[in-house]
Every structure is written in C-alpha cells, then in structure tokens.
Amino acid sequence: MSSRLDERLTPLELRADIPALESTAYFNTGASGPSPRYVVEAAESYTERHEYDAHASGDPYPLAFDTYDEVRETVASFLGAHPDEIALTESTTDGINRFAGALDWTPGDVVVRTDLEHPAGVLPWERLERDGVEVRVVESEGGRSTERRSRRPSRTRNWCVSAPSPGHGARNCRSRS
Numbered sequence: 001m002s003s004r005l006d007e008r009l010t011p012l013e014l015r016a017d018i019p020a021l022e023s024t025a026y027f028n029t030g031a032s033g034p035s036p037r038y039v040v041e042a043a044e045s046y047t048e049r050h051e052y053d054a055h056a057s058g059d060p061y062p063l064a065f066d067t068y069d070e071v072r073e074t075v076a077s078f079l080g081a082h083p084d085e086i087a088l089t090e091s092t093t094d095g096i097n098r099f100a101g102a103l104d105w106t107p108g109d110v111v112v113r114t115d116l117e118h119p120a121g122v123l124p125w126e127r128l129e130r131d132g133v134e135v136r137v138v139e140s141e142g143g144r145s146t147e148r149r150s151r152r153p154s155r156t157r158n159w160c161v162s163a164p165s166p167g168h169g170a171r172n173c174r175s176r177s
C-alpha cells in the first residue's frame, strides 16, 4: 500500500493523483466520485489478503477486525476524535439512520437541517416527526446555507448539514481549526 495515504495532500495534489481527472473536470460532489489509484490499490490489496490468505489461515475474522480498528484510528485522527467515537457503517444513509434510531427522542426535540440535503438527510428526520420531533428547515440562497449556529433553537438535539452540499457543492461546514 502506498504511503501516500498517510500524507496530508493539498486539493491540487489529490486531484493529480486521480486518474479519471486526467481527462475530465468532475463536478459531481455526491453520489459517486473517482478514486486515486492508491485507494483502488489498497482496496484490491486488502481484498486479496482477505480472500486468498486469511481464509487459507483458517480464520478470516482477525484480519477484518484488526482492519476495522486501524480504519477507526485513522478516521479518528483525521476528525480529532477518539477511535471509540467512530462507527463504521455500510453507507452514509445507513449511518444517519442508525444515529436517528439510536437517540432517545422526546416530543419537542428539534432537528435542524438545510433544504440542500440528500434524501438520506431528510427522510430519517421526517420519520421522527411521527414521534413529535420537530424538524426545522434552514432555507438556502443560491445553493448556500446562510444560517448561523447562534440562531439554534434551544431544544435542538441534532443538526444535519452536508459538507459539501450534494447538489451545488457548497461548503456548509468550516473546519474547527
């Protein structure tokens, strides 16, 4: 696996590593995105180790669970979190639904989302409305959300904001640094 995966790349360096971008400018900010060559190679290498070596050793699970732990550590360090705070889920939709289903909601709790969200950031909260959760939708202007955190309603338990927004690519979240 290339050590490039451990480097902090500028957007231009990352772009230069993505083969599909040699021949096109790719503007799809959600749904699907082309990978750098070393990401594909890392996935292939893991699949080969899992499918060829781990099964032959008699127990494929240690490789899988050790890899989950390594990934959790990498993601945690990227986000400034603790590995125990990172859950690996099947997809974004799966992750949001698990989160929405895991909290103990009380009638009157508020969820705030923007009007720029993917259905995965809309439907789980719509379902909670049946239980008395209030969903407030922040309107956007020109594809950009203008709401400020200081205007957060007092009973807000969750914000659901895509960064970047799937339709326009607007950067709705700023880094903590």
Ligand SMILES: Cc1ncc(COP(=O)(O)O)c(C=O)c1O
Pocket (backbone or CB within 6 Å): 029, 030, 031, 032, 090, 091, 092, 093, 094, 117, 118, 120, 121, 162, 164, 165, 166
């Ligand atoms: C902002 C956003 N949320 C959720 C999703 C759904 O992602 P997944 O296919 O991983 O469930 C997408 C997919 O494009 C997205 O752009």
